[in-house]
């Protein structure tokens with residue numbers, strides 16, 4: 201009996217040992233699985249946070265750069281008053297009102313639109329901090345007491361989906377079809393036949409002039425084409441296309457810097473002034489540009505310094521609300537310089553990346569314009585340097601547009617041109633003339649009334665669109 205009992209005990213001990221081993225191994229495996237499940241949750245740094253310095257190129261065309269630091273603003277020495285509404289200059293009577301954005305939780309932007317600010321509390325004027333806040337997707341720890349309901353966000357209007365910023369000029373090339381028939385098809389038809397007689401050369405010249413290339417550019421292009429045709433054999437339409445492309449692209453000076461100087465500086469936002477005669481598409485262009493910047497993860501503030509027409513500020517506010525940008529606007533007929541000043545000040549306080557100022561362009565008298573624009577620029581520069589001055593020109597008004605451009609160029613240092621309404625004209629050649637006359641690159645082109653019908657200007661893609 202005693203022997204049997206010992207055997208039984210040994211068997212029981214062995215069984216217990218096996219059970220223990222199974223429990224230990226099982227527990228280890230279970231813990232390993234838990235750890236591996238949690239692992240992917242950890243990284244939480246958004247690309248937007250990493251993307252705050254250095255120059256970058258938005259995918260496929262819109263090219264942004266930082267304005268020269270050589271013209272860095274004289275930092276204001278006046279201590280910041282604690283008063284709610286700082287008055288920039290005694291002569292100015294501003295009362296600008298800041299319209300808070302409908303909470304920029306970024307549009308479900310295409311591709312890489314980063315969420316720069318996850319959720320802002322309702323208290324408005326707090327500057328945004330970029331601390332890696334635990335996002336709502338992170339698994340809550342079971343032991344932690346349930347946190348109070350996140351306060352319901354104010355009913356924000358739905359934000360727009362912004363069309364991809366890449367390949368815009370290619371996608372919108374069909375909009376140049378009127379110029380394509382007038383310039384591209386005619387020229388290819390004439391040159392494709394090989395040797396040209398004098399009448400045909402005259403026709404080439406007329407085609408270029410009618411398409412608004414201007415006499416100086418036309419003469420240069422015709423001379424260059426004649427030389428090239430004489431020195432190399434052009435027999436087919438393909439040969440003619442290659443030659444034309446080469447000559448036209450080179451005339452558009454592809455080496456010019458067409459980047460939009462919209463990258464922020466270390467301690468203040470980039471500031472862009474949008475100028476031009478009313479009706480050319482200034483406000484629309486400012487709104488379209490804001491969308492491009494928002495799509496690329498920038499925080500944008502729009503300043504409605506076109507206080508001449510009340511509807512212009514409403515229009516700009518609507519553009520801003522559609523993409524969650526901030527707006528600073530003044531009362532009707534407020535001093536544009538005061539509104540511009542306040543917009544830049546607010547942009548600095550709120551830590552935005554770019555401030556875009558839409559100005560009024562009443563071309564009543566040159567002195568009036570000079571006074572107004574000069575003052576806007578001067579007053580802004582008490583706070584920050586102006587990085588880019590974009591002149592908006594309506595491509596459909598040809599020579600009149602050039603006359604306007606000359607006046608603006610005398611009044612303010614233009615650093616880039618936006619040619620709007622190129623979709624509505626057969627005279628796409630105005631691009632050549634504007635650059636030639638002003639010596640300033642065309643940086644952007646407007647190709648329709650749609651919110652995303654703005655494209656970066658690229659000489660090669662533009663000429664390809666003209667030649668079809």
Ligand SMILES: Nc1nc2c(ncn2[C@@H]2O[C@H](COP(=O)(O)OP(=O)(O)OP(=O)(O)O)[C@@H](O)[C@H]2O)c(=O)[nH]1
Nearest residue numbers: 478479480481482483484512620621646647648649
């Ligand atoms: N077809 C076409 N229309 C455009 C383009 N850009 C602007 N527009 C239209 O031009 C008109 C005038 O545009 P606005 O942006 O109001 O012009 P503005 O220069 O700001 O003029 P004010 O608002 O009076 O200061 C609007 O109907 C726009 O939709 C473009 O590239 N193509």
